[in-house]
Amino acid sequence: SVKPINGKRGMTIRAEAINPEIRKSEEKVVDSVVVSELAKPLTAYCRCWRSGTFPLCDGSHVKHNKATGDNVGPLLLKKPKE
Amino acid sequence: SVKPINGKRGMTIRAEAINPEIRKSEEKVVDSVVVSELAKPLTAYCRCWRSGTFPLCDGSHVKHNKATGDNVGPLLLKKPKE
Numbered sequence A, B: 001s002v003k004p005i006n007g008k009r010g011m012t013i014r015a016e017a018i019n020p021e022i023r024k025s026e027e028k029v030v031d032s033v034v035v036s037e038l039a040k041p042l043t044a045y046c047r048c049w050r051s052g053t054f055p056l057c058d059g060s061h062v063k064h065n066k067a068t069g070d071n072v073g074p075l076l077l078k079k080p081k082e
């Protein structure tokens, strides 16, 4: 569904869903990470809603950015070695 | 920019940017969290690109979901008390 809404500085922008496919049966897709359970020093979490391994990032943001001119990317969780 | 692309099951969907405003001067918006530095037992990180406190979630996903019929929400980082 597309509705015109008022953006900043008077721009009119469309209000559209940003998640076309992931877990659409859920009212709100919220994921939790218990940070003490992270296995690796670096884990990337998806913020583009295009990952085949959501909630993890699989690099699909690259294709999305290229196709649309967007500039989104993941959230990196870092667990430095002690 | 809007380009028709092929979705799953033959649906035609539009490829559009999902981030209208956040740090558009950056080629790719990537944020890092050093999990040992999390201050609170629960911290919510934005995945809707509508937060006024990005990369943190400020609850703006609620308005976005209501306006568009979307179902997005934050990533919760949990650091249980020891």
Ligand code: FES
Pocket (backbone or CB within 6 Å): A045, A046, A047, A048, A049, A050, A051, A052, A056, A057, A058, A059, A060, A061, A062, A072, A073, A074, A075
């Ligand atoms: S695949 Fe979505 S941010 Fe990387």
Ligand code: FES
Pocket (backbone or CB within 6 Å): B045, B046, B047, B048, B049, B050, B051, B052, B056, B057, B058, B059, B060, B061, B062, B072, B073, B074, B075
């Ligand atoms: S404000 Fe973006 S997910 Fe909550």
